[in-house]
Amino acid sequence: MKNIGSFLTGAFIGLSAVIYFILYPETWSVRSVLIIAASIIVSLPLSILLHEAGHFLAGRLQGMRLLNLSVGPFVIERHEGKLHFHMTPSVLGYLGRAMMGFPEQVKKEVMRNQLVRYVYGGPLTNIIIGFLLMGIAFGLWHHPFYLIFGLVNVFLGFMNLKPVMAKSVMTDGLVIQRLRMIPVEDSVIIAAYSVLAEGMRTADVKKWDADLIEQLERLIKSEDATAKSLLPTLGYYYLPANPEILLTIGQTLAFTREDASYDYYADCADITFATSLFFNEELKDYPGILEGLRKIGKSDAVIDSKRNALLSYIEGDFTGAIVHLESAKDSLGKWHPLYLRGEMERKLLTSMIDRI
Template structure:
């Protein structure tokens, strides 16, 4: 059925394109080709922008606040009531994103209903504006731009409603599917975390009860829940690293047969970091293979991976240099870490520790 719907949408788009040029034929020329190319690129950019603005407007209607809105590498961030502009390419390959958060904790049933409306805002905006643009092209303003803009928006809106996973990014359709079937514990927890971060930025000041909830969640079957190991690490590092090691070990064991992705990378680097804090990085079996399995999707994780590998090889100075590079890669704003204050604090703790500990043997004996 999913393939059939995609086939029907593609067929409809092709039919409308052919029909338009039958009704309003244009002689082939360099100018007409240039108009089509420019219209295509402009329509893609505007379509993504309008999609994210649709999410934003729907989210505002549900009482949500903007964290950041991006189209390609162009990012608008709201931080402490002020707007900041960044030029930062996305990490996971998404073309646009509108991150919003509720200013206060909500009942999960109410939050679910509000999130469904917020998520629908993007694709519905594309479909409605696409249909209006096609009406203009066929009946009022016979310009190729309106045809191309309309077709691309119809395609963007309908395809985004199809439940799918692209790398580590969910389509709106998959998000809606999880929300409607109530398989959304990980997602709702993420919004609860975002709300907490607005109220208390330092994870170490969060309640132990909420951290325990995250600990239970990362042991679930949902692969996306593994990302919360990062937050748990921020809470327990450096003095209670053993709690992270014990939790992450079971996660790593379950990830062994899975294809590496961002969530697996995050689990692996958190586990290896916990071992470093415990003084077991060089002696724990299988660590090198685990580090080699980490992909290069995120530069910050990759620099940390290289740092841990260098440390295992006895090159503490090289490891420190890579940790500095990870810190620099965060910049003022990062697509995955946002302001990254807790990650920056963690990296500085690691640098300080390695400066005072040339190797595990001399430190622990």
């Protein structure tokens, strides 16, 4: 029963294709095969674009503002009222993303309802357009492109509604499920959008709302593994002046994995905790620190460079540590899919260089 939705979606797509080619048989040739292959290739990015456009339109109806929109490595990002174009591969493996935020804080219950509608916008757009295209293929214009484009949209829409985690990425269905089932005060998703709202209000994390900081601390200590991704935000708040507070908050979260495996949330916790050890002058003496640092993943160039910098620092290679930290700053560039404009991360890296 767990995979019944995937089975029914696959059966529907296969049956639709079979019925279409029975009703409107193709004269098979190299040309027709190339048309079908090209239709499949073109349909995927177009369907992703429609999906993200659906999120964008639904978000705008909820009063949200676009931060960035991406399809593959192609990114449009908004900064200071202007749109900027970047070519940056997704760090977490997103095929596309419409990242939006609330321009100001709203009540958490209101935010939850608005976020549910915003998230539904993507898959529902695919499903509606998919069925319209299939209607065109069967009733108005019998061309395989409309059928394939429609089926890809239907597939993308329904599969995104399936509540699963793909590596460190939640499908729209899982986001909706978590928003509906988890109380707002315990929701990492709502906390993350609250962080975005504060970031849009001011880039100076020291001026953020104290209640939000307290909420992040409580969530990080919860059993929700995804809350580890919030630890770097507290790093910007407490470092470099108060590393001991961050060490207390993160001591049960960091360096807990048994082997080197892909886990972005663990990477966030590990590198932030290690950075706190660095500022508290405990890094070199912390038990198992070398093994712990080497288990951190390499998917994010910024985290990887910081890990290499801390390893160099432990080995006494201070020049090498600074080189790696400068490399981390270079990796941020003008825009980064995880750090956006990266002002807070850039300040933290500069503080590390100054400390060395």
